[in-house]
Amino acid sequence: MNILIADDERVIREGIKRTIRHIFPDYQVFVAERAEEAVKFMEENRIHIVLTDILMPGMSGLEFMKISKRRYPYVKWVVISAHSEFAYAQEAVRLGARDYLLKPIGKPKLEELINNLAAEIQRDSDITKQGERLRASLRFLREGVFQRLASGLDIGNLDIRSFVEDYRDFYLVMILLDDSERSVRLEHFIVENVLTELIELHGHGFVVSHDRQSLIGLVTLHEDARVEQFQEEVRSHLTHYLKIPFQILYSGLSSDINTVPQTVKRMREASASQAFELEPLKGSGEKAIDVALHYIKEHFGEDLSLEKMASVVFLNPAYFSQLFKQKTGLGYKEYVTSLRLEQAKLLLLNPKLKLAEIAERVGYQDMRHFTQMFRKKFGLTPTEYRQQEDMNIQMTKASPPQS
Template identity: 85%
Template structure:
């Protein structure tokens, strides 16, 4: 059985790997620091179990699981996290995770879980596994044939009739990634899965890799869906997930498979001459931070963890943190703390308010923690600050008459 551990913390992934090696040396364990490495391993190995950290740079564990489920439906997923947020656990279960483990992961719990899943995998029906392999092989064959056809290459004596009988009319959707010279394996994987899922949702069709930086979708949409609407939905989803520029263009309605090579050629020519490529997360990311800043000012007294705030504006936490610092010049936690303590200074000017009430009003349930944070920032305790300001106010009024 093959197990993949995806976690950006080296000591966590190596620790889990070492533990599995001790309790179940017969299993082969692979490790990945980022989602991109994990995607590469899953493409090259038949992985049975994935343990993924909920917060990884670039793409969260939940996003990684969500876009992988369609392509790898047989994989058992376990989400690991340093956070006990119920919303995370709830979303993980909704996406099909078998368990949600909090760090540090106990050896006993891990042993029980791996043994349970190993038994389940062994009991999987052999015929089902054979059927899965057959479906996968047919998918690769179909996409390979379509790729050659779209590129204008010879497909030999292959009879296309069974291949195209369900597509009397169809549209082509071309997505091109712009990353310079760097690898786009992860982005390629994201586009393939997002586009495939939306095709299944709104009609029928499939996605083929056209070249290293381009993917081509063939879709016959439901009667109530226009291809322009479909394109906008694809664009919205990819803008959320991708961190590099991309471009999307559709062919309109087509009726003849023999015209596919010509249509694709024209789409690529149109793409090359079109307006600048879409910059995902640039404008939308900046707008998201503006929304976040407004939200923070209105809700600074509530629980405002980085993860919760990122979910409010639909960004993954690592990327939200990066954008936030670019926009404000401060780390997220530092910004929220400063805002709360500045508000506390104003409240301390009211002598009728108790310190415990002020702490609660600015988001601190623990009076001791509030005092520590205040002293760290201003080198005074809240009480000392209140006394100092009281003296300053008295002095500003002038000395009383003799």
């Protein structure tokens, strides 16, 4: 049994690893700090169970699970988190997680969970496993043939008539990643899974790795599918998931598989004349910020750290911060502070509320810190502001009505 633990907190991942190794000494346990490391382990080993943290650098645990499930349908997923938010658990279950565990994870609970999942895996029939292996073998053979074809290499005496029958009319999609500064292994994995999911949604086809920097998708659309909608969804989804510059190129509709090498060559030549650009804020990223703004207004008195808020909308903190500033024109912390202090001004108009109670209601546990922030923004302490407003009210009452 191979188990992968993905968590950016070393103490947590090593602690879970030691516990599992102690209870189940025959199990192989891998640990990953980032999603990129986790992807590497999953590509190189048959992982049976993944325990993934909600928050990880580069990609949230829920996003990691979502884009991995198509490629690894047999894996049992468990989400671990320091937060008991219902929204996390609800989304985790919707995506197929078998359980949602809160840190710190007790030894009895972990032992019970692993035993239950191991029993489920054991119950998987040999027929199902053989079927999975056969489908995977056929997929790799088909994609291997296309990969050679797209690269202009000889495919020998392979009979591709059935391939041609399956894809009488098709489009090619090329995604190029900017690898100028870092490894793009994680982004490669993201594109392969996201693009494959969209191809299967709108028609049938597959995605292959063309080289280190690029991937090619082949898609035959359903009769009622619109190519413009497919292209827009590809752009929208990749804009949401990718955190590096990328290009998308499309071919026209083709009915001759033998034209693929020339088409791919022309697409690469066209890409050389285009600069890599980060896609503008749009689509699911913009919707996520709208959800975040609504959540902040409803929960301004609670913990609203950047990490917490980013996890609520299932984005990594750095990307969330970038999108938030693009949308609002303010940094996240500045926006939350301003909202809280404006709410405090309204509460100060109620003479029955004590200052400490008001501070707590708007998210400040430290009265001193609340006073400092209020004075910095409005030039008055909360007490001075309340006194000033009381005087204004008294003066208004004392003024004779205008005839």
